[in-house]
Every structure is written in C-alpha cells, then in structure tokens.
C-alpha cells in the first residue's frame with residue numbers, strides 16, 4: 245500500500261475495493277484492522293493531539309475521507325485521486341458482514357439515534373449479526389464498555405463519538421479489545437437513523 249503525507253498525517257492511496265480485499269485477511273488472523281478517516285478536521289485539529297497522530301500512524305488503513313484531501317494531494321503533487329468516504333466504507337463493511345454473516349457492535353451517538361440506527365441496519369442487512377450496542381452518553385465506565393464489547397466479541401466495531409473522542413477512545417482501548425475490524429464513523433449513526 246502506498247502512503248502519502250499531508251501536513252504530517254499519513255494518508256493511504258486506496259479505494260473501497262482495496263480495503264474490502266484486505267478484510268478477509270484480517271478476519272482470518274488475529275491481526276486487527278483499523279480503518280480511520282483522515283479528513284481535513286483531523287489533519288488540522290489533530291496537530292494538537294499527539295496521541296491521535298500516533299494512533300493514525302499506527303492504523304492499518306488511513307482512508308482519504310473527503311474531497312478536501314483529494315484536492316490538497318493534487319495541489320501538492322500527490323497521487324490521491326479518489327475519495328473514500330467513511331460512511332460509504334461503513335456500508336461496504338455492512339455489506340460484507342451481511343454476505344458472510346459476521347457480527348457488528350455499535351458504540352456511540354444518542355440513545356435513540358443508536359437504537360434507530362441498529363433497527364435500520366437490521367432491516368437493510370438482515371443476515372449480519374448485531375451483537376450489541378451502547379450509546380455514546382452511557383453511564384458505563386470505560387472499563388465496563390470494553391468488557392461488554394469483549395463479551396460480544398464482534399467482528400466489526402463502529403465507534404461514533406465524534407472527533408476527537410472516538411480517536412482518543414480507540415487509541416486507548418484498541419489493544420485490549422477482542423475485535424477484528426475497527427472504524428471511527430463520526431456522525432454516521434445519525435445519518436443511518438434517518
């Protein structure tokens with residue numbers, strides 16, 4: 245995979261199919277896959293969060309999320325030609341989970357939003373397993389959230405706490421989570437919930 249740097253942030257030159265092609269390999273092994281959205285906000289505001297910069301560097305897939313990234317790449321003589329939108333990638337992951345009966349866990353957003361998003365997902369992707377969900381304003385401690393996810397052992401964990409919470413949360417917890425594929429999805433549950 246080729247990587248380009250935009251203001252010190254690594255961004256991978258990949259498209260949706262590349263990410264999905266890699267999925268099977270990660271799901272078959274113990275190796276964790278983390279698909280992290282590199283968008284203008286994370287590049288600009290992320291400068292103030294060294295732990296997020298480090299986390300992005302260590303993530304397996306740093307997706308060029310947004311036309312702004314494609315434009316900056318073009319203006320600086322880079323090779324990124326195609327945008328990979330976080331929500332679109334989440335739909336691709338859900339398609340895969342549906343096709344191969346994989347399990348997912350939703351963490352984040354307001355209680356009603358995550359409930360409605362879960363309902364919509366079950367309707368649109370009836371063959372995937374929705375193992376559990378936790379809203380982003382829960383009274384559960386971080387330990388308890390991690391325990392609940394680890395009890396569910398989902399194949400996919402979608403984290404929707406917004407920037408910078410979701411990246412910080414993932415950076416702190418990814419190592420101890422029994423999950424194969426991680427994605428930070430920002431406001432995607434809000435979109436899904438309609």
Ligand code: UDP
Pocket residue numbers: 352353354357379380381404405406407409429430431432433434
């Ligand atoms: N959110 C959350 N817990 C928080 C803060 C935000 O669950 O403590 C959720 C919020 O309800 C929304 C999602 O994070 O569903 C994304 O928030 P926002 O639109 O601010 O983030 P962005 O999409 O801009 O990253």
